[in-house]
Amino acid sequence: MLAAECDSLSTTVAPLIVHGDGGKNTMSSTPGCKPAFQTLPGTPGLALWEPLLPAIDADALLAELTATLPWQQPRITLYGRSHPVPRLQSWHGDADAGYRYSGLAMTPQPWTPALARLRDQVAAACGHRFNSVLANLYRDGRDSMGWHADDEPELGPQPWIASLSLGATRDFALRRKGARRTALTLPLRHNQLLLMPPAMQQHWQHALPRRLRVEQPRLNLTFRLINRKTDR
Numbered sequence: 001m002l003a004a005e006c007d008s009l010s011t012t013v014a015p016l017i018v019h020g021d022g023g024k025n026t027m028s029s030t031p032g033c034k035p036a037f038q039t040l041p042g043t044p045g046l047a048l049w050e051p052l053l054p055a056i057d058a059d060a061l062l063a064e065l066t067a068t069l070p071w072q073q074p075r076i077t078l079y080g081r082s083h084p085v086p087r088l089q090s091w092h093g094d095a096d097a098g099y100r101y102s103g104l105a106m107t108p109q110p111w112t113p114a115l116a117r118l119r120d121q122v123a124a125a126c127g128h129r130f131n132s133v134l135a136n137l138y139r140d141g142r143d144s145m146g147w148h149a150d151d152e153p154e155l156g157p158q159p160w161i162a163s164l165s166l167g168a169t170r171d172f173a174l175r176r177k178g179a180r181r182t183a184l185t186l187p188l189r190h191n192q193l194l195l196m197p198p199a200m201q202q203h204w205q206h207a208l209p210r211r212l213r214v215e216q217p218r219l220n221l222t223f224r225l226i227n228r229k230t231d232r
C-alpha cells in the first residue's frame, strides 16, 4: 500500500488527531497501514478511522457489494400511508439476530464471505464485536434516511454501532433528541469508519438528508450487536 493512502485525513473535521488505532486494540485491520484515528469534539464521542481499508480493497468492495447483495426496498407506513423507503437495504447477520427497524421486522440474510471478513476487520479496528449489519444503498442524492436514533430494545442499553461509508461523500446530520435543528453535519467519505458510542443513540438523532447535487451512489454499512432472540 502506498504511504499516501495512510495520509488522507479529513480537513472538514480537524480535531485531535492520533495516528494508530487510538489505543483501543492491538490488531491492525489493514496490514502495512494503520488507519488514522481521530475523535470528533463537539459530538457525543464519535470516532473516525480513515482509511479503514487499502484503497484498492475499498473500491473493489463497493463494486462487489453493490452488484451482489440482495437489495430490497421495503415499505414503511407513515400517517396511515405506505411508502417505499427512499433507498435500498440488505440486512445480514447471525441467524438469531432478528430485529425491528423503523417498524419493519427484519430477518437477517446470512453473512456473505465479503461481509463476514469486513465485520472482522471493523471489529479489529474499533475494538467492538458485532453480529449483524444493515447495508443501505443510496442510489444518488435523492435517496436519504430520516431522523432517527438506533435505540431499539434489541440493541440493548449500551449500543455501540460502527458505520462504514463507501462511494459518494454524503452529509451525516446530528441533532439532540427533542431539538428540531441540525447541530452538526459531518461529510462522510469513501472508506471512513465512524464509531458511534451508546450516548449517541441515547441522547441524539441522526439523518442522511437528500443532496440533489450528488449523482453517484453511496453504500453504508452499520454493524450492530443485537441481543440473541433467546436472551430477550
Ligand SMILES: O=C(O)CCC(=O)C(=O)O
Pocket (backbone or CB within 6 Å): 134, 136, 145, 150, 163, 172, 188, 206, 208, 220, 222
Ligand atoms: O447512511 C448512513 O450513514 C446512516 C445509516 C443509518 O443511520 C442506519 O443505518 O441506521
Ligand SMILES: [Fe+2]
Pocket (backbone or CB within 6 Å): 148, 149, 150, 206
Ligand atoms: Fe442510524
